[in-house]
Amino acid sequence: MARNPATRLLRIYSSQFKVRFISSSNRFALSCHEFHHPSTQMHQSLGFTHPERIQLNKCSSSGLDFRVLNLNKRFYCTPREIGNSSDSIVSEHGDDNKIKSQASASTTESFAHVSALDPVKLYRRLRDGPISEKLGLEECEELSEIFHSFARSGWASNQALAIYISASFFPTAAHQFRNFFFKKINRDTVDYLLSLGPGTQSERFLFPIFVEFSLEHFPDEIKKFRSMISSADLTKPETWFPFARAIKRKIIYHCGPTNSGKTYNALQRFMEAKKGIYCSPLRLLAMEVFDKVNSRGVYCSLLTGQEKKYVPFGNHTACTVEMVSTEELYEVAVIDEIQMMSDLYRGYAWTRALLGLQADEIHLCGDPSVLSIVRKICKETGDELIENHYERFKPLVVEAKTLLGDIKNVRSGDCVVAFSRREIFETKIAIEKHTNHKCCVIYGALPPETRRHQANLFNEQGNEYDILVASDAVGMGLNLNIRRIVFYNLSKYNGDKMVPVPASQVKQIAGRAGRRGSVYPDGLTTTLHLPDLDYLIECLQKPFDEITKVGLFPFFEQVELFAGQIADITFSQLLQKFSENCRLDGYYFLCKHDHIKKVANMLEKVGGMSLEDRFNFCFAPVNIRDPKAMYHLLRFAQSYANDVPVSLAMGVPRGSARNDGELLDLESKHQVVSMYLWLSNHFKEERFPYVKKAEGMAADIAELLGESLIKADWKPESRSQGKRDRDRDREEGYQRPRSLVKEQDKKRQERDLESLGKVIA
Ligand SMILES: Nc1ncnc2c1ncn2[C@@H]1O[C@H](COP(=O)(O)OP(=O)(O)OP(=O)(O)O)[C@@H](O)[C@H]1O
Numbered sequence: 001m002a003r004n005p006a007t008r009l010l011r012i013y014s015s016q017f018k019v020r021f022i023s024s025s026n027r028f029a030l031s032c033h034e035f036h037h038p039s040t041q042m043h044q045s046l047g048f049t050h051p052e053r054i055q056l057n058k059c060s061s062s063g064l065d066f067r068v069l070n071l072n073k074r075f076y077c078t079p080r081e082i083g084n085s086s087d088s089i090v091s092e093h094g095d096d097n098k099i100k101s102q103a104s105a106s107t108t109e110s111f112a113h114v115s116a117l118d119p120v121k122l123y124r125r126l127r128d129g130p131i132s133e134k135l136g137l138e139e140c141e142e143l144s145e146i147f148h149s150f151a152r153s154g155w156a157s158n159q160a161l162a163i164y165i166s167a168s169f170f171p172t173a174a175h176q177f178r179n180f181f182f183k184k185i186n187r188d189t190v191d192y193l194l195s196l197g198p199g200t201q202s203e204r205f206l207f208p209i210f211v212e213f214s215l216e217h218f219p220d221e222i223k224k225f226r227s228m229i230s231s232a233d234l235t236k237p238e239t240w241f242p243f244a245r246a247i248k249r250k251i252i253y254h255c256g257p258t259n260s261g262k263t264y265n266a267l268q269r270f271m272e273a274k275k276g277i278y279c280s281p282l283r284l285l286a287m288e289v290f291d292k293v294n295s296r297g298v299y300c301s302l303l304t305g306q307e308k309k310y311v312p313f314g315n316h317t318a319c320t321v322e323m324v325s326t327e328e329l330y331e332v333a334v335i336d337e338i339q340m341m342s343d344l345y346r347g348y349a350w351t352r353a354l355l356g357l358q359a360d361e362i363h364l365c366g367d368p369s370v371l372s373i374v375r376k377i378c379k380e381t382g383d384e385l386i387e388n389h390y391e392r393f394k395p396l397v398v399e400a401k402t403l404l405g406d407i408k409n410v411r412s413g414d415c416v417v418a419f420s421r422r423e424i425f426e427t428k429i430a431i432e433k434h435t436n437h438k439c440c441v442i443y444g445a446l447p448p449e450t451r452r453h454q455a456n457l458f459n460e461q462g463n464e465y466d467i468l469v470a471s472d473a474v475g476m477g478l479n480l481n482i483r484r485i486v487f488y489n490l491s492k493y494n495g496d497k498m499v500p501v502p503a504s505q506v507k508q509i510a511g512r513a514g515r516r517g518s519v520y521p522d523g524l525t526t527t528l529h530l531p532d533l534d535y536l537i538e539c540l541q542k543p544f545d546e547i548t549k550v551g552l553f554p555f556f557e558q559v560e561l562f563a564g565q566i567a568d569i570t571f572s573q574l575l576q577k578f579s580e581n582c583r584l585d586g587y588y589f590l591c592k593h594d595h596i597k598k599v600a601n602m603l604e605k606v607g608g609m610s611l612e613d614r615f616n617f618c619f620a621p622v623n624i625r626d627p628k629a630m631y632h633l634l635r636f637a638q639s640y641a642n643d644v645p646v647s648l649a650m651g652v653p654r655g656s657a658r659n660d661g662e663l664l665d666l667e668s669k670h671q672v673v674s675m676y677l678w679l680s681n682h683f684k685e686e687r688f689p690y691v692k693k694a695e696g697m698a699a700d701i702a703e704l705l706g707e708s709l710i711k712a713d714w715k716p717e718s719r720s721q722g723k724r725d726r727d728r729d730r731e732e733g734y735q736r737p738r739s740l741v742k743e744q745d746k747k748r749q750e751r752d753l754e755s756l757g758k759v760i761a
Contacts, residue, residue: 114188114189114191114192115192115205119208119209119211119212120212122189122209123209123212123213124212125186126180126181126184126186126189126209127180127184127216129184129186131183131184135182135185135190139190139194140182142194142197143181143182143190143193143194144178145198146193146194146196146197146198146202146206147174147177147178147181147206148198149198149199149202149203150174150177150178150198150202150203150206150207150210151170151171151174151175151178152171153203155200155203156170156174156203156206156207156210157170159207160173160210160211160214163211163214163215163222164222164223164225164226164229165214165218165221165222165225166221166225166581167580169218169221169225173210173214173217173218173221174210176213176217177206177209177210177213177214180213180217192205193205193206224565227565228562228565228566228581229581229583231558231561231562231564231565232554232558232562232578232581232582232583233582233583234552234554234558234582234583234584234585234588234590235583235584235585236585237351237355237552237585237588238355238377238380238381240355240356240555241326241355241356243326243327243358244326244355244356244357244358244381245381245382247358247359247360248382248383248384249357249359249360249361249362249381249383249384250360250361250362250383250384250386251354251362251364251374251378251383251384251385251386252266252269252361252362252363252364252386252388253338253364253366253371253374253385253386253387253388254266254363254364254365254366254388254390255366255367255368255371255387255388255389255390256367256368256389256390256391256392257367257390257391257392257507257511258392258507258508258511258512259392259393259511259512259514259515259516259523260390260391260392260393261390261393261516262365262366262390263334263336263365265363265388266334266336266363266365267289267292267293267334269332269334269361269363270293270316270332270334270363271293271296271298271316272332273316273330273331273332273361274315274331275315275316275329275330275331275332276315276316276317276330276331276332276333276334277316277317277319277324277325277328277330277332277333277334277357277359278293278316278317278318278319278333278334278336279319279320279321279324279333279334279335279336279353280318280319280320280321280336281320281321281336281337281340281346281476282320282448282476283304283305283306283307283320283448284448284451284452284478285336285476285478286302286303286304286318286319286320287302287304287318287448287452288452288478288479289318290302290309290318293316293318294311298316299311299312299313299314299315299316300314300316300317300318301314301316301317301318302317302318302319303317303318303319303320303323304319304320304323305320305322305323305621305677305678305681305682306674306677306678306681306698307677307681307695308681321335321336321340321346321349321350321353322346322349324352324353324357326352326353326356326357326358327358328358329358329359330357330358330359330360331359331360331361332359332360332361332362332363333353333357333359333361333362333363334362334363334365335350335353335354335357335362335363335364335365336365336366337350337365337366337476338350338354338364338365338366338370338374339366339367339369339370339504339547340366341354341370341373341547341550341551342369342370342547342549342550342551343551343591344551344591344592345551345591345592345593345595346551346591347550347551347552347589347591348551348552348553348591350550350551351550351551351552351588354374354377355377355381362383367504367507367508367544368389368544369504369544369545369546369547370547370550371387372546372547373547373548373549373550373587376587392511393516393521394514394516394521394522394523396510396511396513396514396523396524396525396540397522397523397524397525398524398525398526398533398536398537398540399484399524399525399526400526400533401526402526402527402528402529402530402532402533403486403526403527403528403529404530405528405529405530407427407430407431407434407528408434408435410431410435410437410467410486411483411484412437412466412467412483413466413481413482413483413484413519413520414467414468414482414483414484414485414486415467415468415469415470415474415480415482415484415485415486415512415513416431416467416468416469416470416486416488416528417470417471417472417474417485417486417487417488417509418469418470418471418488418489419471419472419488419489419491419492419493419501420471420492420493421443421445421471423488423489424441424443424469424470424471425441425660425712425715427439427469427488428441428469428712429712429713429714429715431467431469432713436464437464437466437467438463438464438465438466438467439465439467439468439469440454440455440457440458440465440467440468440469440709441454441468441469441470441709441712442454442455442468442469442470442471442473442474442478443470443471443473444471444472444473445623445667445671446473446667446705446709447670447674447698447701447702447705449698449699449702450702450703450705450706450709451473451478452478453702453706454468454706454709455468455478455479455480458480458481459479459480459481461481461519468480468482472492472501472505472509474509474512475505475508475509475512476508478512479515479518480512480515480518481515481518481519481520482512482513482514482515482518482520482523483513483514483519483520483522483523483524484513484523484524484525484526485509485510485512485513485523485524485525485526486525486526486527486528487506487509487510487525487526487527487528487532487536488528489527489528489529489532490506490527490532490535490536490539500535501539503538503539503542503545504544504545506536506539506540507539507540507542507544510523510525510536510539510540511523513525525540548587549587549588549589550587550588550589551588551589551590551591552584552588552589552590552591553590553591553593554578554582556611556612556615556616559574559575559578559611559615560611560612562574562577562578562581563611570600570601570604571600571603571604571611571614571615571618572597572600572601572604575593575596575597575600576597579593595624596618596619598624599617599618599620599622599624599630599633600614600618602630602633602634603617603618603634603637605634606634606637606638606641607641608641608642609637609640609641613640613641613683616682616683617633617636617637617640617679619682620633620675620678620679620682621671621674621675621678622671622675623668623671626668626671628668628672629668629671629672629675632650632672632675633675635649636675636676636679640679640683640687645686645687645688645689645690646676646679646687646688646689646690647690648672648673648676648690648693648694648697650669650672650673650697652669652697652700652701652704653665653666653669653704655704656704656705656707656708656711657704657705657708657711657712658714659714660714660715662708663705663708663709663712666701666704666705666708667705669697669701670698670701670702670705673694673697673698673701674698676688676690676691676694677691677694677695677698680694
C-alpha cells in the first residue's frame with residue numbers, strides 16, 4: 001500500500017460529518033459542505049499546491065474520500081485509531097484496502113469520560129471551575145459555529161418549551177449559555193464538542209447542560225412563561241365540563257349521506273323526550289325545526305343569536321349551536337351536521353356542544369367524516385357510542401348529457417347552483433330572458449326570512465316560479481322540491497384564488513335533489529358545461545375524507561386568565577399571543593380567528609371597555625369586508641362604552657331595490673340590524689333599547705329584499721363594482737375563470753401534448 005508521507009500528520013476526530021486534519025502544531029477543519037483553508041504546513045506536508053481545490057467525495061464513519069483536483073489524485077483517509085493516535089492512513093486511489101474502523105464509536109470511546117458524565121455534574125464542573133484558558137482562533141470560530149447552530153435549532157427550541165423557556169426567549173437564553181460556556185471552558189468538553197461539530201450530535205450533548213444552566217439563570221422568565229402557558233392550556237377539553245362528565249351519556253351517531261333520514265330519526269326522539277334541545281348550524285334550520293315541532297303539538301322555543309322566542313310551557317328548544325347551554329339538563333339533545341366540528345372558523349361550537357352537553361342521549365347527525373374522531377372523544381369522555389349507518393333513500397342519478405353549455409335547457413324543478421352573487425344574478429336574468437321560467441333566488445347574504453320566502457315560492461306547485469338559482473347556501477337546512485341540481489360551474493373564489501369546490505360540498509349540494517316526501521323523490525344532478533361533468537362524477541364517487549382534527553376556542557375565562565399574565569397589550573395582540581402559546585391535544589386545532597382580530601383592532605379606538613365586553617363585541621356577526629357594517633359596529637361599541645343607549649340611527653328604504661347597488665344596500669342594512677339584535681341578546685338589554693324597532697326593521701328589509709329579488713332584472717354589478725373586481729383581479733394577478741371548462745380544456749390540451757411527446761420520443 002502506498003503510504004503518503006503526510007499520514008503521520010493526519011488524524012480524524014469525528015468521521016461522521018466533520019473531519020479534522022491536525023498537523024503537529026495547528027488544527028484545520030474540513031467539512032462535507034465547506035472547506036476551510038488548510039495552512040501552509042498542511043499543504044507542504046501533503047505536497048499540495050492549491051489546497052482549496054480539494055473535492056470531498058465521501059465522508060463517513062468508515063473514512064474520508066477526497067480528491068485533490070489540481071493534482072488530479074484521489075485519496076482515501078482511513079481512521080485506524082481515532083483520538084489517541086495521531087496516525088491515519090492516507091492511500092492513493094486504487095488501493096483496495098477496505099476501511100473497517102468505526103470512527104464515531106471510537107470518538108465516543110475516547111470521550112467517554114465527557115459524554116457519559118451526568119449533565120448536572122458537567123454543568124456544575126463548568127460553573128465551579130476556573131475561568132478558562134484562551135482558545136485558538138480557529139477553535140473559537142468552530143465552537144461559535146456549534147453554539148450558533150444550537151441557538152437556531154428547532155429541536156432544541158422545541159425541547160426547551162418543556163422547561164418553560166419560550167420560543168421567543170430561547171435565542172437569548174442560548175446566547176447567554178454560549179457566553180457562559182466560553183468563559184468557563186473545559187478542555188475535554190471543548191475537544192468533545194469540536195469532534196461532534198455543529199448539528200444534531202452537539203445539540204443533543206449541549207441541551208441537558210443548557211437545561212441546568214437555564215433553571216439556575218432564568219427562574220423569573222421560566223415562572224412567567226409557565227403561568228402564561230398554563231393559562232393558555234387547551235389540552236384535555238373534556239375536563240372543562242365536569243357536570244357532563246358526571247353523567248353516563250349515550251351518544252347515537254346517525255351517520256350517512258344527505259337525504260337518508262338521519263335528522264328525521266333524531267328529531268323523532270327529540271319530540272318524544274320530556275325535555276330536548278336541537279342544535280342547528282343555521283338560524284334558518286333552527287327556525288324550520290321550531291316550526292315543524294310546534295306544528296306537531298310539541299311546544300318548542302327558538303333561541304338564536306338574534307332572536308329568543310319563548311313558547312309557554314315548552315320544554316324543547318331549537319337553537320343555533322353557538323347558543324346551546326351546557327348548564328341545563330336535557331333528556332335528548334340533537335347536534336345536526338356534526339361534521340362541522342372540523343369547520344375552520346366555527347368548529348369549536350360543535351366540539352363544545354359534544355363535550356359539554358348535559359343530556360342522557362345525544363343524537364349526532366352527519367356524514368361519516370368525523371366518525372373516527374367521535375369514537376376517540378367518546379373513549380376519553382367515557383360515553384357510550386352507538387353508530388347508526390344510513391343509505392340514501394334513492395340513489396342520486398347523474399345526467400350525462402348536461403345542459404350542453406346552454407342555460408335555455410333548464411327544466412321545471414331545476415336548481416342551478418353558482419358560487420358567486422354575480423353568476424347567480426346573471427343566470428337568473430338569462431333564464432328569465434330566454435325561457436318562460438321564473439326564478440327564485442337563495443344565497444348566503446340574504447336574511448333567513450327572505451330565503452324561506454324564496455324557498456316556499458319555489459316549493460309551491462302551480463306558480464311560474466319553478467326554477468331556483470342558488471349559491472352553496474342551498475346545501476344545508478331547507479326542504480326543497482328540487483328535481484335536478486345543475487352546477488353552473490364547479491370552482492369558486494376562496495378569498496384568494498379560484499379553487500375547485502371540495503368534493504364533500506359538491507356531494508352535500510347535489511344531495512338536495514329528490515328528497516323523500518317531496519314532489520320529486522328521484523334525484524338528478526348534472527352540470528351546465530359538459531367538461532365539468534367528469535369532476536362532478538369524481539366528487540360523487542369519492543368516499544368521505546376522514547377528518548383528523550376538530551376545532552376548539554377558549555372561553556372568555558381562559559382568555560382572561562391568560563390576559564392576567566401579560567401587561568400592556570392590545571386585545572388583538574392578546575389573541576395572537578394566546579394562539580402562539582396555547583397547547584392543544586393531538587386531534588384538536590385552534591379555530592381561525594382573523595376576523596375576530598380584525599374587529600378587535602378596529603375596537604382599539606374605543607376606550608373604557610372591559611375585556612369581557614371587548615371579547616363579546618368581537619364575536620358579533622359582522623361582515624368584515626363590508627365597511628358600512630364595520631362602521632356601525634364601531635358606533636355601537638362607542639355608544640356602549642360611553643354608557644349611552646345604543647341607537648340604530650339608520651333608516652329603511654321606502655321601496656324595493658331598483659338596481660344592484662340598492663339591493664346590496666338592503667342586504668347590508670339587514671346585517672346591521674341583525675348585528676344590533678345579536679348585541680342586544682349578548683349584553684344587558686337596557687343598553688340596547690331599540691330591539692322592537694330593530695325587529696320591525698329586520699322584517700321590513702327582509703320583505704323588501706324578497707320583492708326586490710322577484711323584480712331583479714338588472715345587471716348584477718354596478719360599473720364601479722365590476723371595475724373594483726377587475727382592479728382587484730389585476731392587482732392579485734389572477735384571472736377569474738368562468739367555470740372549470742377552461743381548466744379542463746387546458747388539461748386536455750396538456751394531456752394531448754404529453755401523449756404526442758411520448759409518440760415523438
Ligand atoms: N321515516 C320517514 N318517514 C317519512 N319521511 C321521512 C322519513 N325519514 C325521512 N323522511 C323525510 O325525508 C327527507 C330527508 O330526511 P332527513 O332530512 O332526515 O335526511 P338527512 O339524512 O338528515 O338529510 P340532510 O343531511 O340533507 O339533512 C325529509 O323530508 C324527511 O322528512
